[in-house]
Amino acid sequence: MTSDNRSGPYLEVQNLVKWFGDDRAVDGISFGIPKGAFLTLLGPSGCGKTTTLMSIAGLHSIDSGRIRVGDVVYTSPKEGIFLPPEKRDIGMVFQSYAIWPHMTVTQNVAYPLEIRKLAQSEIDDRVADVLALVGLTDMADKLATQLSGGQQQRTALARAIVANPLLLLFDEPLSNLDLKLREQMRVELKRIQNEVGITSIYVTHDQAEALVMSDEIIVMSKGQIEQRGGPHDIYSRPINEYVSNFIGVANLLRGRVVEVTEPGRGIVEITDHGKHIRIPCRLGPGIAEGQAAVLSVRPENVHAERENSSDSDLEGEVLQAIFLGSYVDCRVRWGDFEWKVIAHPRMGLKQGEKVFLRLDTEHTLAVQP
């Protein structure tokens, strides 16, 4: 058993099932991550990501499945095992920060060490180190109620990592911060996690957060895993319509694969939108000839041109061109479909102009509906 675990992933979740009443919140998901990795569970609210996290934390029981970290089985209803949360040696950062208002920053951060009955001198040293790491040395004696949102966030992080736990769990920790602070904290969180090297699971519904911070992302929906992969993979090779829609922005057109030209490449025929057109593309996994597919093209891979240099059949009219500084966000009407296109400001596209759209074949992807 033991040697088996050592060779496998550090954290392993197997066939996790959790019911809430008649609702199957988590529907038999499995995943594992290596030691030191940063994994993000990404999905809309109600997709089961927080339930998964709470199951790992032990803040509620599970109906079936098995959760293990290293050699320790946290939960396994079949074996009758349920380790209470305090025995799991996990650090957790909550959505509300959960900084205890009747204690100072130092008292908050020292708490896990006091529970572990460390010598006072060691507690002092480690608290000082951790506060320095999160940049709160000056705030050590402040009460939680005197802190700003970002400072509470840092205190929560310091408290979660101070005892050097086996795992670090984040439950949408940045969702209560304003945009500017959120962007700053993303980078900061990632830096600190890198520095301490604790295996981390991060739950968020914010795809930008997931892309910036994670080594790996699991996209969830309705209690199941849709896709798992690195940020770049997930973004550029979404497995289906759901993932490509959820991560970033995409033009999604329903069609049918009419021809496979070579392994992984083919032609999709689009007949909706009052148009009939064949578009060469890459084929995602599980896409074969004759199958229904969804064509997914990111706006930055659609090029609007005044001259039809590539014999494009995609001729449309600019509906809207919004200048956003470094780029122009365009909507181009083609039949009854609206293309989202990113154009260069120098083109000076105007509303009502006729343009030809050229798709970057390398980044035009046929995925499962």
Place this chain on the structure above:
Amino acid sequence: MTTETLPRTVERSLWANRLRALLTQENIITIVISVIVGAAVILPLVTLFISSFKVLDPLGWDTTWGFGNYVTLVTDRVIPKAFLNTLIISSGTTVLATTLGVSLAWINARTNCPGRDYLEPYNLIPFFLSPFVGAIAWHNLGEPQTGLLNGWARDLFGIEGYILNVDNIWGVIWVTGIFFAPLVYLFVVGSLRRMDPSLEDSARTTGAGLVRTTMTVTLPLVMPSILSGAIIVFVTSAGEFGVPFKLSAPYGWETLTTQIFSKAVGDDANHFLGATMAMSLGIITVFLIWIQQRYIAPRSFTTVTGKGFRPNVLDLGRWRWLALGYNLSFIFVAVVLPIACLIIVSLHPVWTGSIIPEVMTLNNYVKTLFFWRPESIQTATNGIINSLILAFGGASIAMVMALVVSYMIHRTKGFGSRLLDFLSVVPIGFPGIVLAMGVLVTYIQTPIYATLWILMLGYITRFFPYGQRNIASIMLAISEELDQSSRMAGASWFTTMRRITIPLLKPGIFAGWILLFIIFLRELSISIILFSTGTETLSVGVYYLSNFENEPLTAALSMAQTVLLLIAIYAFRRIAGREALTA
């Protein structure tokens, strides 16, 4: 191969594991507390129900099973009248208390009545004092021969006979009405204060006048709170024992509670008939409370947002002095006049209806308070000591229970939490005297009968929900993640309670403790059923003096109780503030 033995070892460890997973601190505590609360609440009610079918034979030797007691309820010479009197008193009290409570709440929350911020605490004082003592005071004010007001009327205006007689059903309505008005006040003032003023403003902008806005917007929004308050007053006055016992029962107007009392301890004691009457009263009150909790209370939150609005204030112009006069009159008749009367009466060796400064003495206080003096009256001095023990001990035990029960209700999910939630609402539906009958018939043959423990059991069972509510309101306001993050930091359930949960709940725990302390210090209707020689309480002492001694001695002990209560009220207000009351 060891295939034959392997499954057995796996199975054993499986069950061992399951057992270990179940035996957590919080599970053990939940089970223990659930069993205690369940036994405390359910046992007396079930025994009461069963007892109501035990019919005592005419000689009082033996019992048979049957519906005889229920037949007696209808055929008896007195009981049907007692039902009717209870109905009249409760209805009258509800009308009076609601009228007073709503008008005072409106004046305080929504008008520019001068000094309204200073008036509020005094408007609430009657809520904390003993209505029984109020009845004693009003008896001394409005008795035809010896009433102080009647005496003044004769001396000052030369009136023959009397101008006021409170020794009847109307006197009961008058005293309970003014004492329960603060209950309605508390229900209504909160929703008047927290109502979004833009709801009224938008009605005004559509062209509706002040009266129309009040009738079509304000009143309907506050109506659920008014109804809640009215139902609570109806139920509380139906269960009120002291006031009808003092003012109406001796003069021929028995009520259900005074009848239950005489069946429990009187010469014609018949516990089973008493249990039957208690059962019928309990069914009515539980039904009304169920309606209030199920249909009316939830609606009062849908219209009133929790945000801190500054409510619209109506400029009354010159009428504001009238409003002030009205409010001061209430405080005068509800607080000042009764207390002044008690003080005056308590200073006389004998009360004849007129003040005689030459004979004034503090002797009555010596007799009722100084338990070490030979002339002291044991029943009275016992009462103070016993009540203080019960109030300190009972409030402390009840708050521990309330803390764990609130935690289980609001921090755990599943069957146990819903069961406890139910169990902590049930006692609110039963008047003290009804629950006390249940406790009496349950424990009369056990060693705890005739000890302070049976009183404490009755007190805690009936009133721990009030403490629980004080804690729950704070618990709902603080995030569950504060507890969870302590568990994640490695602290056990106990350590989390001790270091995180309890410190955060401290204000609610203190407020609840003092509230229960006050309630226990003045408790009468449970004590009167469950006391025995040596375990008299303060209110029982007052009852004893009123029944077997004279009015001045009664007034002296009443004053002692009132002073203790006023000190506790002051402490409550200092610690809990106004929010804890109106929340």
